[in-house]
Amino acid sequence: MRRETQNLLLVLLGGALLKIALTGDYLRYVKPSHQPWLFGAAAVMLGLGLVAIGRDIVRARAHAPASGDGPHGDHHEHHEHHEHSHDARPAWLLLLPVLAVFLVAPPALGADSVRRDAEAGVVQGGREPASPFPPLPRGKVVPLSVTEFVTRAGWDSAHSLAGRTVSLTGFVVHGEGGTMLARLVIGCCAADASAVRVRLAGPAAAELRDTPDDTWLTVTGTVVPGTATADTGYRPHLTVRTAREVAAPADPYEY
Structure with missing residues (x-):
């Protein structure tokens, strides 16, 4: 899994936890006394994800290729990007349960x-x-x-x-x-x-x-x-x- 995918998952999962803790939807899953722990977990995940994304952006700008690079470098970069994109496809499936909680909270048991x-x-x-x-x-x-x-x-x-x-x-x-x-x-x-x-x-x-x-x-x-x-x-x-x-x-x- 690429770093970018990991960081995005952290931010989305942290956002989902924050949402259900604020709206009260967390009561469908855990006891009321667990709310502070959800806030804490959401803060940690959001913080780690945003810090990591910020570092990646700074690092990418610092190592940006010069405008005069030859075609071989471009070809290698394109090939590497294609491999990473193919390898990351299964990882993106992990976003589905996160988005399900974020957008449509499942109902309580009945x-x-x-x-x-x-x-x-x-x-x-x-x-x-x-x-x-x-x-x-x-x-x-x-x-x-x-x-x-x-x-x-x-x-x-x-x-x-x-x-x-x-x-x-x-x-x-x-x-x-x-x-x-x-x-x-x-x-x-x-x-x-x-x-x-x-x-x-x-x-x-x-x-x-x-x-x-x-x-x-x-x-x-x-x-x-x-x-x-x-x-x-x-x-x-x-x-x-x-x-x-x-x-x-x-x-x-x-x-």
């Missing part, structure tokens, strides 16, 4: 990832939490993350969810288990994402069967006791009272 987890037999909430659950806040409707709802439904010996109306926000996934509300949980980045799912039950849930996958909803309802067991893959059922379509959140993952 329903397809949830179905792959289900087909692979991945079990959610299979471990009992190390610490006891704090009391739920007061109020007619308790907002919870899907992760907390799933964990409480499966492991809270005090049955704090019993009789309480909760509010959950997630995206729709249709599968053999019917209509589900899901979120993806990441520990570091999208590469380690795992799904948490809640099966939507009741007459109001039946009205959602034609709702497209990856549609974001905020639903309210009550847990169906005894549904978050090993037999169901610790996937609790929620009797839906209301369901409202909402915009996808800027940060689509739970942690």
